[in-house]
Amino acid sequence: HKEDDWSKCNRSMGEVVQNTKEAIATLQRRNPEIQPLLVILQAGEDDSMLEVNKKTAGKIGLNVSQICLAKNCSEDEIVEELLKLNDDPRVHGVFLHLPPTSLTSRVLNTLKPEKDVDGISDLNIGRLVRGDVSKGFIPxxxxxxxxxxxxxxxxxxxxxxxxxxxxxxxxxxxxxxxxxxxxxxxxxxxxxxxxxxxxxxxxxxxxxxxxxxxxxxxxxxxxxxxxxCEPALKPDDDIIDLSSRSGLGYLTAAYRAQNVVHSCSRWIQEQQYRPWRLH
Amino acid sequence: HKEDDWSKCNRSMGEVVQNTKEAIATLQRRNPEIQPLLVILQAGEDDSMLEVNKKTAGKIGLNVSQICLAKNCSEDEIVEELLKLNDDPRVHGVFLHLPPTSLTSRVLNTLKPEKDVDGISDLNIGRLVRGDVSKGFIPxxxxxxxxxxxxxxxxxxxxxxxxxxxxxxxxxxxxxxxxxxxxxxxxxxxxxxxxxxxxxxxxxxxxxxxxxxxxxxxxxxxxxxxxxCEPALKPDDDIIDLSSRSGLGYLTAAYRAQNVVHSCSRWIQEQQYRPWRLH
Ligand SMILES: NC(=O)C1=CN([C@@H]2O[C@H](COP(=O)(O)OP(=O)(O)OC[C@H]3O[C@@H](n4cnc5c(N)ncnc54)[C@H](OP(=O)(O)O)[C@@H]3O)[C@@H](O)[C@H]2O)C=CC1
Ligand SMILES: NC(=O)C1=CN([C@@H]2O[C@H](COP(=O)(O)OP(=O)(O)OC[C@H]3O[C@@H](n4cnc5c(N)ncnc54)[C@H](OP(=O)(O)O)[C@@H]3O)[C@@H](O)[C@H]2O)C=CC1
Incomplete structure (x- = not known):
């Protein structure tokens, strides 16, 4: 039974990786300069979930950069980083890899909804519940x-x-x-x-x-x-067990990468209608 | 059985009306000038649901004003009115009494979330789902x-x-x-x-x-x-039947009025921290 699950996960994973690679290639054919970028904002060292995300991004050819805050960083420090990421046009998505207690209302809603590739801000949750998939992101x-x-x-x-x-x-x-x-x-x-x-x-x-x-x-x-499902965030876990559970982790990472590419292509489209804001 | 429901509704109705009256009195003791105002934006004539809302507001002492657009008004006309209402500091809540087809994403999300007393904008739905009741409104x-x-x-x-x-x-x-x-x-x-x-x-x-x-x-x-429950909006209904169904309509109208008063008191509090924006 487990093996079945694992191979199902693998098949899905292959498809999402392939689609996302192609989506990046299509974007770059029209905009040779563009490079979709996922920023991981983390508190403390890398854990297995981050490893999975970085490996998956590598497979897809998605750029990733990491901002490592201290394990016990304050809400103000997180917000300060988010404000910089909001303003940085090179950043298309931010993965808030923070302990659940740090994911306060203020933190979740400081990040611009168009970079909230995990779909966890109030606005993006509301869009999903109301059924508007043209904006926002599916977690x-x-x-x-x-x-x-x-x-x-x-x-x-x-x-x-x-x-x-x-x-x-x-x-x-x-x-x-x-x-x-x-x-x-x-x-x-x-x-x-x-x-x-x-x-x-x-x-x-x-x-x-x-x-x-x-x-x-x-x-x-x-x-x-x-x-x-693994809990959405489980920062202290540092073994990847080779069951279907880690399979879902990989598949989740692949969908996160796909959301970054969506975000990037939405950003490009928006720029086309507002050429004076081009960087 | 029906009578029981009706008297339960009546009891709740009495409580919400009383609480909301007192909340207005408290506001006005501290801010003698303030007058909470609900604006009804409607397409076409008054129907029974509007009658219920106006009667209930009357009981509570809440000011109501109506903007009557044509039955077949366009999205642009609705958005234009909403932009005016957004900018008008006398308006604390807007009841979008429009046919379901007019409640488009654009319309729902043009209204400022702090005046969305029905809690139907994406941001307010997201807040509710995430459990943040300090902002937004419960429908x-x-x-x-x-x-x-x-x-x-x-x-x-x-x-x-x-x-x-x-x-x-x-x-x-x-x-x-x-x-x-x-x-x-x-x-x-x-x-x-x-x-x-x-x-x-x-x-x-x-x-x-x-x-x-x-x-x-x-x-x-x-x-x-x-x-x-009545459907949230049922513009062509013009009979009030005296069952528990209309009881729920009255109770809903009373909670809508309560949300307007909440909105007004939040607005006052916000002004106190930003005295330069006082009108
Ligand atoms: N076999 C397992 O794996 C088990 C694991 N656990 C552990 O317990 C912890 C808590 O588990 P958790 O995932 O939070 O799940 P729980 O089932 O304990 O539910 C968590 C909270 O979510 C809300 N909730 C979830 N489902 C419903 C529902 N159907 N109806 C209404 N409310 C619901 C409730 O919150 P509220 O009351 O605020 O509405 C509930 O208290 C986890 O860390 C888990 O590891 C516990 C038991 C077994
Ligand atoms: N006794 C009555 O009063 C009856 C009334 N009606 C009439 O039918 C019309 C439709 O009724 P309506 O209120 O829309 O309700 P429905 O039960 O017809 O559901 C409407 C839609 O809501 C979604 N939905 C509702 N409940 C669930 C659920 N538990 N799980 C998954 N999806 C769900 C589905 O949408 P989706 O498929 O898009 O997910 C569904 O097609 C109304 O106008 C009503 O008057 C119909 C039958 C009996």
Whole structure:
């Protein structure tokens, strides 16, 4: 079962890497100078998630630069960096690789929405919930989960997806997107008494948070799709285990890179209508 | 059963009207000049929903002014009015009483978020989903539904609420708010085969859209709370039926008025930190 998941992830990964490479090539054919750039704003050393993102960007040919703040940096320091990144026309996307407690309202909403390639600012979440995909960004992990749901042999249209655990925006984003692609969604807490019943009925189970306990495989239908999500940010994790979990990490990184390229091409288009702002 | 709902609505209505009156009085004690103002931007004649809003504002002592565009007005005309309302410091809230097709992304996001007392702009929806209630506004109809759920004799904490029908942002807003107040949420389409089973299991059923068909009362548990929502905007409806449905309309209007007063008091606070922008 695990191997299947891993190869599904691999197939998706190959497709997203290929598409994104081609998108960069297309951009550069028309704008030879352009170089899409992802900036990672991090607190402390590199961890496995950053390694995955840098490797994936390397495969795609996306430029990455890192700003390393101290592990215990202040909100003001983060905001100061973000203001510089907002003003820098070379930067097309910013990955806020910060501890959850640093992702305050002020931090999340200081970053310009057009560089918020993780789609976690209030404006971009609102756009997604209202269904306006022409602006904003689909959170990369949501794209990855949807991709895996879509890759399943039997079409999942009309099928039921159970989301377990997780928090506000990501859970809502996933729910919106899954419903909009024609499936129904149930959600539940880890501690709920009805969890077993719901797992038994679901065509797919998406675990939004990792933990020590797992859902016993015997609960799920044999043909059910099971997806484990890493928490969106898990800065102290420093092993890449070669299960489907790290597969999803790679796929997420590839979708993040794709969002950077989208952002870059939107920026170019905007410049064409405002030539006086060209740098 | 209907009468019960009506009297619950009436009780809530009395409380919100009273609180909002007092909030206005408090504002005016400190700022004798201030007069919270709701502007209704409408396309065509008054309908029953506007009557309800004007009556409710009258009860509260909230000033209301109306801008009546032609029934078939263009997006540009709406945007032009909104830009004027944005710039007018006397206006604290705008009720976009327009046909659903006129509520385009451009229209919704032209209105300043701080005057969007219905909480339907992307930024305000995102704030709500992310759980930041210090800015933005809870959509009045969501406040009204939550109020009724809370008014039930047995505490609904831990109970399950079924949302039937409805669309993106309002459904998501309600789901977030209901979950955050400790209940679990199921959602379903009107046409779903599992609707009957879900209704039978729910502690509360909220119908987000009205229709010709109703859920047979025999499906629901005898003690279940049943709430009918009018569609958020239903411009051609010109009868007020004296059921719980119009009760919810009044309660929604009262929460809209409350949001206008919130907006006004936020505006005053902001001016105190920026005295040079005082008018
Ligand atoms: N097997 C595993 O992997 C397990 C892991 N854990 C660990 O517990 C921690 C918490 O897990 P977490 O992902 O936060 O998930 P939880 O299931 O604990 O839910 C977290 C919070 O999210 C809200 N929430 C999530 N789902 C729903 C829902 N269906 N309806 C209403 N509210 C919901 C609730 O917040 P609110 O009450 O504020 O609305 C809830 O308290 C994680 O760190 C995880 O590792 C715990 C148990 C098992
Ligand atoms: N008894 C009644 O009152 C009935 C009324 N109607 C009428 O039908 C019309 C449509 O009703 P409406 O309120 O739009 O509700 P629907 O149940 O028809 O759903 C509307 C749309 O909202 C999305 N949606 C709603 N709930 C869910 C869910 N649980 N999971 C996934 N998607 C969901 C779907 O959009 P998408 O597919 O785009 O994701 C769906 O097509 C209304 O005008 C109503 O009057 C219809 C039947 C019965």
């Amino acid at each position: 990369p992990i949501a794209s990855a989960v949807l991709d895996l749901l879509g890759k399943h042999d039997a079409a999942l249209k009309g099928k039921s997806v159970l989301l377990v655990g997780g928090h506000g925006p990501l859970r809502m984003a996933l729910q919106c997107l899954i419903e909009r692609s024609g499936m129904t969604v149930q959600t539940n807490h880890w501690n709920s008494k009805s969890l077993k019943t719901q797992v038994m009925q679901a065509d797919a189970v998406v675990m939004l948070s990792a933990g020590n306990v797992d859902i016993p495989p015997s609960w799920a239908r044999p043909e059910a799709v099971i997806i484990h | 009045p109809i969501a406040s009204a539904v939550l109020d009724l759920l809370g008014k039930h004799d047995a505490a609904l904490k831990g109970k399950s609420v079924l949302l039937v029908g409805g669309h993106g942002p309002l459904r998501m807003a309600l789901q977030c708010l209901i979950e955050r107040s400790g209940m679990t949420v199921q959602t379903n389409h009107w046409n779903s085969k599992s609707l009957k089973t879900q209704v039978m299991q729910a502690d509360a059923v909220v119908m987000l859209s009205a229709g010709n068909v109703d859920i047979p009362p025999s499906w629901a548990r005898p003690e279940a709370v049943i709430i009918h």
